Amino acid sequence: MKEDRLVRLNLDTWTGRILLMEEAKKITFELTLKQLLSIDPSEWTENLRKIYMRVIEGFFCIPNPILSITYRRAIQARKRVAEALSLVVRERRMERERGITKNDMLAALFESDGDGSGIGFSDDEIVDFLVSLLVAGYDTTSTTITLAVKFLTDTPLALAQLKQEHDEIWAKKTASVSLEWEDYKSMPFTQCVINETLRVSNIISGVFRRTMTDVDIKGYTIPKGSKVFTSLRAVHLDQENFKDARVFNPWRWQKPLDSSNFMPFGGGPRRCPGHELARVALSVFLHHLVTRFRYSNISTLCIHFRYPSYI
Numbered sequence: 001m002k003e004d005r006l007v008r009l010n011l012d013t014w015t016g017r018i019l020l021m022e023e024a025k026k027i028t029f030e031l032t033l034k035q036l037l038s039i040d041p042s043e044w045t046e047n048l049r050k051i052y053m054r055v056i057e058g059f060f061c062i063p064n065p066i067l068s069i070t071y072r073r074a075i076q077a078r079k080r081v082a083e084a085l086s087l088v089v090r091e092r093r094m095e096r097e098r099g100i101t102k103n104d105m106l107a108a109l110f111e112s113d114g115d116g117s118g119i120g121f122s123d124d125e126i127v128d129f130l131v132s133l134l135v136a137g138y139d140t141t142s143t144t145i146t147l148a149v150k151f152l153t154d155t156p157l158a159l160a161q162l163k164q165e166h167d168e169i170w171a172k173k174t175a176s177v178s179l180e181w182e183d184y185k186s187m188p189f190t191q192c193v194i195n196e197t198l199r200v201s202n203i204i205s206g207v208f209r210r211t212m213t214d215v216d217i218k219g220y221t222i223p224k225g226s227k228v229f230t231s232l233r234a235v236h237l238d239q240e241n242f243k244d245a246r247v248f249n250p251w252r253w254q255k256p257l258d259s260s261n262f263m264p265f266g267g268g269p270r271r272c273p274g275h276e277l278a279r280v281a282l283s284v285f286l287h288h289l290v291t292r293f294r295y296s297n298i299s300t301l302c303i304h305f306r307y308p309s310y311i
């Protein structure tokens with residue numbers, strides 16, 4: 001698995017004290033670039049990430065270029081990221097014309113017929129899509145990685161059980177053999193930990209939808225055409241759906257649960273297309289963390305989130 005090598009490379013550089021959230025962001029960015037464009041980590045990718053972080057900062061400020069310097073910087077950074085990606089896309093198109101193909105998202109976008117007109121996507125459309133994918137997968141996955149480690153650190157029994165699962169996988173391998181898809185599929189308790197992290201911490205607190213017809217719900221009618229915010233967090237933290245809903249309890253996932261009460265990746269045709277990539281990144285990261293490191297939390301700081309909360 002590509003993810004395995006990249007996570008290993010990153011964790012190999014860890015010595016002494018690390019800032020987990022920062023490391024998780026770096027890993028997530030590298031994994032996403034690898035999936036999208038087959039680009040390996042380098043000075044170029046790290047520089048791109050630094051520019052890109054300014055784009056992300058722009059999401060959390062007043063969206064007005066006159067009032068906010070952060071917003072102005074974000075717009076400039078977005079342009080620079082798009083320019084860098086445009087060069088990659090152009091080069092890859094030329095390679096493709098010479099018969100060189102790769103197995104990644106960009107190759108799939110080149111092959112795609114777009115809207116079915118037979119024309120396919122233009123380079124600008126592809127770049128725009130790539131920037132959106134980088135945004136969608138970056139803070140979500142890296143925050144979930146960080147929170148999973150936090151919950152595990154606070155729940156030693158869960159950490160011990162997770163470690164046992166990964167030690168068993170590790171015992172079947174030598175240090176140089178990477179994780180395979182079958183290994184990923186044999187991590188049932190890890191998936192319980194991931195589900196529970198997503199449920200309790202719920203990075204995306206909800207999704208917007210527009211009603212296509214009048215909707216009757218609990219004695220109220222939401223008229224056709226209304227914009228509705230559906231709070232995933234409200235469902236995930238409802239005591240009626242999950243006993244002791246605010247407690248991190250990965251074992252609850254060992255019994256079948258009503259899947260309609262669990263939608264960390266949204267639902268329907270707009271469901272998050274990166275859900276499996278996020279799960280793989282988390283699983284591979286946790287595997288290497290618990291098999292190769294012993295760690296303790298040396299920070300007493302609270303985690304403060306930049307995200308607005310809807311409930």
Ligand code: HEM
Nearest residue numbers: 136137140141144204207264265266267270271272274278
């Ligand atoms: C833990 C990590 C992640 C979480 C919790 C998450 C969650 C979500 C949620 C709730 C939505 C809205 C879905 C809906 O409207 O029904 C969404 C959409 C989306 N996500 Fe993720 N996501 C994660 C990781 C990723 C990754 C790694 C990628 C790709 C690299 C990605 C790409 C997208 C895209 C492109 C959309 C928009 C889909 C559309 O509107 O059709 N996400 N995600």
